[in-house]
Amino acid sequence: MNGVFANSLPGTATNFTVVAGSGRDICVRGLIANCWSDLVCCNNTGTPPGIGSINCDPNEPNSEVVVVWTPPIVYDTVEISLNGTVVQTISGTASPFVTVTGVAGIREICVTGIIGGVATTPACCTVEIPNFIRGDTNHDGGVDIADAIRALQELFSGVPSLGCPDANDANDDGGVDIGDAIGILQFLFSSGSIPMPFPNCGPDPTSDGLGPCTHAACP
Ligand SMILES: [Ca+2]
Ligand SMILES: [Ca+2]
Structure with missing residues (x-):
């Protein structure tokens, strides 16, 4: 051969x-x-047989995803890609799992077997790890008085939320209420602070029951 x-x-x-x-x-x-x-x-x-099914298990606070697959044959190498960019290449004889780090936002992870220089059809999963700026209620990339106003409008004036309750949870207590608007005002005008990931985009370091998050300032 x-x-x-x-x-x-x-x-x-x-x-x-x-x-x-x-x-x-x-x-x-x-x-x-x-x-x-x-x-x-x-x-x-x-065409060599594909990688089969994969399972993606997000570890949200660490921005990690554990990816496990079940290869039907032994490939020469296996490539793992994140949003189309290869982030890891492992031997085909290595254990069929990896931890993909630095995952934030809605991302596609694909696993492709390579044998004899020929790539299989990739097996992919889509994961969603919240990526947001805490307190940036209006999704403009910063936190100022407009965010406190927006928080109050959403609570009391029927203004719709922009789709990231984690960002609205300015005091990181796992809920969205008047305390978050107060938290923003205390940060702006007294000695208050806003918890991580503020002032940057990032995942939520504390687990909570808040729903899915899409934040315009953190694609
Ligand atoms: Ca803002
Ligand atoms: Ca809160």
Whole structure:
């Protein structure tokens, strides 16, 4: 295969199986009375079997996702990509799981097997780890008086939320209420502070029951 000896079979053999898509020149010759026949070759261009199903388990406070898959064959290597960029490459004989770090926001993770230089169809999952600026109620990238006003409007004037309750939870107590508007005002005008990830975009370091988060300032 690809110019390298792979196997020797009895003269009565009529078939030999290689992994589909190994992409190599496969050549056969016969030996009789100490004389070799000419080589007869073909190119194995089939598509190797895909990686199968994968499971993605987000660890939200650490911005990590544990990815586990069940490879049907042993690949040469396995590539793990995050939003289309390969972030890890492991040996096909390594245990079929990795931890992908630095995941924040809505992201697609894909696992692709590579064998003989041919890539399988990737198996993908989509994970969502909240990525937001705490206290930035109006999603403009900073925290100022407009965020306190917006928080009050959402609570008392029917103004719709912009889709990230974690950002509205300015005091990080796991709920959205008047205390968050007060928290923003105390941060702006007295000695109050706003918990992480403020002032940056980031995940929520404390678990809570607040729903999904999409924050315009943290794509
Ligand atoms: Ca703001
Ligand atoms: Ca709160």
